[in-house]
Amino acid sequence: MSWEFKLVAGPYESPLDGPCWDGQGLLFTQVMMPAAARENRILRYDPATGETTDFRYYTHRVMGLALSSTGTLYGCQSTSRRVIRFDADGSAWPMAHKVDGEYHNEPRDLIVDRKQRIWFSDPHAPLPGSRPQFASRVPYASILRIEAPANRDSPVQRMTFDTNAPSALTLSKDEKTLYVSENSTQPEGKRELRAYPVRADATLGVCSVLASFGSDAQGIHPGIRGMCLDRNGNIVACAGGSENGPGPMIYVFSPKGRVLGTCLVPHGEPTNCAFGDADLGTLYVTTSDGRLYRGQGATAAAHR
Amino acid sequence: MIAEAFQPAFWDLVAKEVSISRVSTGYVFTEGIMWHSQKRYLVWTDIIGDKILKWTPGVGTSLLMGPAGHPDGTFIDRQGRLVVAGWGSRNVWRLEDDGSTTVLATHFEGVKLNTPNDIVVKSDDSIYFTDPSNGIRHPGHQDGDIQKYLDYEGVYRLDPATRKLTLLVKGGVNPNGLCFSPDESLLYINSQRLGCIHVYDVKPDGTIANERLFAELVGTDPGGPDGMKCDVHGNVWCTGPGGVWAVDPKGNALGRIRVPEHTANFTWGGDDMKTMFFATRKTIYAATLNTAGIPLP
Numbered sequence: 345m346s347w348e349f350k351l352v353a354g355p356y357e358s359p360l361d362g363p364c365w366d367g368q369g370l371l372f373t374q375v376m377m378p379a380a381a382r383e384n385r386i387l388r389y390d391p392a393t394g395e396t397t398d399f400r401y402y403t404h405r406v407m408g409l410a411l412s413s414t415g416t417l418y419g420c421q422s423t424s425r426r427v428i429r430f431d432a433d434g435s436a437w438p439m440a441h442k443v444d445g446e447y448h449n450e451p452r453d454l455i456v457d458r459k460q461r462i463w464f465s466d467p468h469a470p471l472p473g474s475r476p477q478f479a480s481r482v483p484y485a486s487i488l489r490i491e492a493p494a495n496r497d498s499p500v501q502r503m504t505f506d507t508n509a510p511s512a513l514t515l516s517k518d519e520k521t522l523y524v525s526e527n528s529t530q531p532e533g534k535r536e537l538r539a540y541p542v543r544a545d546a547t548l549g550v551c552s553v554l555a556s557f558g559s560d561a562q563g564i565h566p567g568i569r570g571m572c573l574d575r576n577g578n579i580v581a582c583a584g585g586s587e588n589g590p591g592p593m594i595y596v597f598s599p600k601g602r603v604l605g606t607c608l609v610p611h612g613e614p615t616n617c618a619f620g621d622a623d624l625g626t627l628y629v630t631t632s633d634g635r636l637y638r639g640q641g642a643t644a645a646a647h648r
Numbered sequence: 649m650i651a652e653a654f655q656p657a658f659w660d661l662v663a664k665e666v667s668i669s670r671v672s673t674g675y676v677f678t679e680g681i682m683w684h685s686q687k688r689y690l691v692w693t694d695i696i697g698d699k700i701l702k703w704t705p706g707v708g709t710s711l712l713m714g715p716a717g718h719p720d721g722t723f724i725d726r727q728g729r730l731v732v733a734g735w736g737s738r739n740v741w742r743l744e745d746d747g748s749t750t751v752l753a754t755h756f757e758g759v760k761l762n763t764p765n766d767i768v769v770k771s772d773d774s775i776y777f778t779d780p781s782n783g784i785r786h787p788g789h790q791d792g793d794i795q796k797y798l799d800y801e802g803v804y805r806l807d808p809a810t811r812k813l814t815l816l817v818k819g820g821v822n823p824n825g826l827c828f829s830p831d832e833s834l835l836y837i838n839s840q841r842l843g844c845i846h847v848y849d850v851k852p853d854g855t856i857a858n859e860r861l862f863a864e865l866v867g868t869d870p871g872g873p874d875g876m877k878c879d880v881h882g883n884v885w886c887t888g889p890g891g892v893w894a895v896d897p898k899g900n901a902l903g904r905i906r907v908p909e910h911t912a913n914f915t916w917g918g919d920d921m922k923t924m925f926f927a928t929r930k931t932i933y934a935a936t937l938n939t940a941g942i943p944l945p
Contacts, residue, residue, distance in 0.1 A: 382799070402796035404785050425787040428794060436795040438787075447787055476910075478677055478696055478929075479788065496791065 346607045347594070347627050347639030353389050353396040355611075356634035361570070362409035362419065363628045363636070365620035368392070370628050371399060372636055373406050373419070386419070386430075389628075389636060391621055396636075400430060405471070408453035408512075408570075408616070412460055418493070420451035422469050425479075427451055427462055427490060439490050440498040447479035448488055448500065453512050453570065453616075457519050462490040463503070465510035465524070485509055487524060487548075503548050504540070509533060512571045512616070514579070515542075516599070522548060523579055525568035531559045535567030537581065537597060554601030557583065565589030570616025570630070578604060580627065582614035594629065609637055650891075650906045650935065658903030661883065661894055661939040668907065671925065671932040672701070672709045678927040680722035680732070680766075681875070683917025685943040687728065690917055692927050693719040695735055696788050700743075703932065705918075713743065718789050721766030721777075721825075721875075721913070724944045731775060733764035735783045736790050740764050740775065740806065753806050756813050759797045763789070766825045766875070766913075770832055773808035774854050776816070778823040778837065803837055805854050816856050817848075825876035825886065825913075829897070830942060836862060836884055838873035845873060845886060845895070863899045865889065875913025875927070879939045885924075887911050892926065907933060916941020 353372075354360065362373035370389040382401040386409070389396045406419035406428070417430040418439070425447055427439040439462065441447055450469030456462050467485045484502070487510050492498040504510065504524065511527035522540045526533075535557035541549035557567040566585035574580055577599050584592040592613035596604040612633035620628050627639040651662045671690070680693035680700075690703040691712060699714025700722075718736025725731055730743040731752070738761050740753040752775065754761060763783025768776050780801045783789050803817040803826065817823065822841035828834065828850070835856050838845040844864045848856035865873055867889030876886040883902070884895045891907040892914050909928030917923050921940040926933040 383796070400795075402781075402784075404796075424785050424794075434795060434797075435793040437792070438790060438794055441787060476677075476786070 346605065346642060348641045349610055349629065349637040349639045351610070351635055352391075352394065352638045353387065353636035354631075354634045358634055359615055359632045360630035360634055360636060361407050361615050362386075363570075363616055363618035363620075363630050364409040364411055364417070365618055365624070365628070366411060366417070370618070370620045370636070370638075371409055371417070372628075372630050373403065373409060374634070375405055375407060375422075389638075391626070391638070400434075400436075403436075407451070408464075410454045410456050410462075412456035413458055414460065416456070416460075416493075418454060418456060418462060420454050420464055422450040422452065423471055425450055427454060427464055427493075429493065438496075439493050440496060440500050443482060443488055443500040443502055446482050449481045449485060451488075452510070455513060455515055457515055460493060462493055463513060463515070463522065464488055464490075465513050467509050467511065470529075487513060487522070506551065512568050512581070514571055514573055516573065517577060521599070523554075523571065523573075524551070525571060525581070527567040527569065529564060529566075531564055533564075535564065537568055537571075537579065537601065539599070539601075552601075554579075554597055554599075555595075555603070557589070560588060562588035566592075566613075568595075570614070572618050574619065575624070580617055580619075582617050582629065584613070586613055594627075607639075607642075611635055651903065652890075652906060653903040655896075655900060655902045657896065658894060661879070662903065662905065662937050666905070666935050666937065668905075668926075668933050668935045671934050672703055673931040675701075675930050675932075677912070677929055678932060679720050679875070679912050681913050681915045681925055681927040681932070682722050682724050682730070682944065683915050683921070683925070683941075684724055684728065684945075685921075686945060688919070690915075690925055690932070691722065691724075691730060692913075692925075692932060693722060693732070695720055698736070700730070700732075713747075717741075718783075718791070720764065720783070723767050723769045723775075725769045725775075726771070726773060726945045728945050731767055731769060733767040733777050735763045735765060737792070738763055740767065740777055752811055753804070753813055756798065756802065756804065756815060760793070760795075762796060762798055762801060765823070768826055768828060770828060770854070772854070775806040775808070776803065776826060776835065777806070778803050778820075778826055780822045780824060782822065807854075814855060817859075825874050827876045827878055827884070830878055830880060830882050836876060836878075836886075838876055838886060840872045840874055843872050843888075845876070845884065847899075863895045863901060865893050865895075865901065870910045871912075875911075875915075877915065877941060879916070879941055880921075881939060883939065885914070887913065892924070905935060909933075 865888030869890030
């Protein structure tokens with residue numbers, strides 16, 4: 345399994361993330377803009393014209409993006425500690441932001457299920473938050489779920505109780521399995537691809553560890569930063585680091601955790617990926633060094 | 649000792665043995681503190697608690713309004729009404745005597761304001777306010793639209809008759825507190841991020857000119873330029889590291905009053921206008937000074 349990657353946007357001055365196909369174009373985020381620029385932004389690559397345009401300014405550290413089945417765009421505004429909704433008129437709105445009565449942490453990645461509930465990872469981010477911060481972080485780092493995003497006072501449920509550094513997440517097509525990347529930067533922490541059964545009562549069952557990433561005397565082997573599913577339900581994941589270990593690459597895991605293939609990106613470390621184009625057959629990959637790649641040639645494609 | 653002199657002249661303003669007492673506590677982030685001279689009460693905002701409170705000597709504290717759009721700075725106009733920098737509501741508004749509210753400004757040239765932070769009313773009823781954007785980014789400060797639209801953080805003058813806004817300062821960095829000199833010939837504007845106060849000449853048409861650096865308030869203690877007011881002698885008092893600093897009209901820092909909590913704003917009050925009330929994170933404190941503030945309205 346391999347893709348032929350072509351650089352279609354960038355290189356920009358800072359890491360890219362949040363690739364999200366909007367039906368006709370590929371949205372992605374530039375998280376850290378240079379000083380005096382317009383404070384982070386969302387860009388949009390249009391494969392029909394090959395052009396990349398600014399989609400939204402002043403997004404202030406929005407990491408993951410997700411589009412709901414009804415066409416609503418959401419983003420994880422990391423250091424503002426909230427999931428926000430981007431409306432077509434240019435406005436942006438904060439979602440419910442308290443779990444167990446407290447402000448949640450810094451959201452990283454998200455997905456919207458068919459009931460329009462927002463599942464998101466809520467790690468403790470390495471970047472300092474917008475100051476002054478009046479609320480301490482919650483004493484855990486979990487997958488959380490906003491039950492009714494249209495309601496500003498929606499309950500936010502804590503879904504995982506065994507995560508310490510949740511990063512990427514995605515749902516299987518039948519929404520009966522939640523895939524989570526636990527991606528600790530600590531040597532003693534875990535870096536695992538996990539599959540949690542979504543139970544009928546909408547809680548999560550005990551997870552299966554599909555893959556794990558280790559460490560050595562040089563340091564940790566970075567785990568999965570971003571992932572999506574292909575048409576066959578396989579997990580396409582961006583993992584690995586340049587410093588040591590197997591190296592940065594795209595992995596394709598079967599739902600059971602078998603490695604079906606790996607693929608290198610031409611430059612940098614892949615940060616996140618999403619399928620796009622009319623047939624959802626093209627894999628878009630963002631990188632740590634500000635590049636957006638468009639990968640074609642592999643047979644598998646996304647279901648959503 | 650809570651008073652700390654940098655220059656001996658500070659002891660003309662504050663007694664060495666000055667002490668501080670607690671007025672009211674139990675808030676999240678108090679701001680916008682003002683003394684209503686006619687009605688003889690203290691008013692302040694709790695930005696995150698999302699309310700406006702009132703304290704009457706001998707009576708105590710009561711809720712004046714809440715929720716209140718996460719209000720920040722306030723001022724009292726000549727009619728005795730509270731005008732409010734709507735930090736979370738992204739506007740400038742006025743609380744009327746009957747308890748209703750009047751929105752005075754929401755946009756500049758059709759573009760939504762950032763997060764109005766602090767506000768003063770000149771004796772001709774024109775309203776001056778700062779509009780930094782950091783309120784948009786803080787969790788819990790906003791319930792509505794959190795998109796930033798303006799490419800700058802401005803300082804504005806609102807014309808009392810037409811309610812038209814004039815952009816006075818466009819290139820500012822995080823403008824925060826502002827106040828006039830007693831004769832209204834000067835306007836002081838501070839920047840929390842830069843840790844300094846700039847001063848401008850006020851022109852007859854109400855616009856300002858001749859920006860120059862007035863003072864830098866530098867230190868390792870928590871706090872920085874935020875709330876700012878002149879005393880009757882024209883000394884500029886401004887929150888800074890460790891509490892509230894006094895700066896003489898030439899820009900020399902004279903000393904500071906150390907406040908037990910991070911202080912965002914303050915006001916003079918009481919019948920002789922010599923009690924300074926401090927708005928900190930959780931608590932309102934008071935201390936009696938030798939120098940008086942300018943009564944309002």
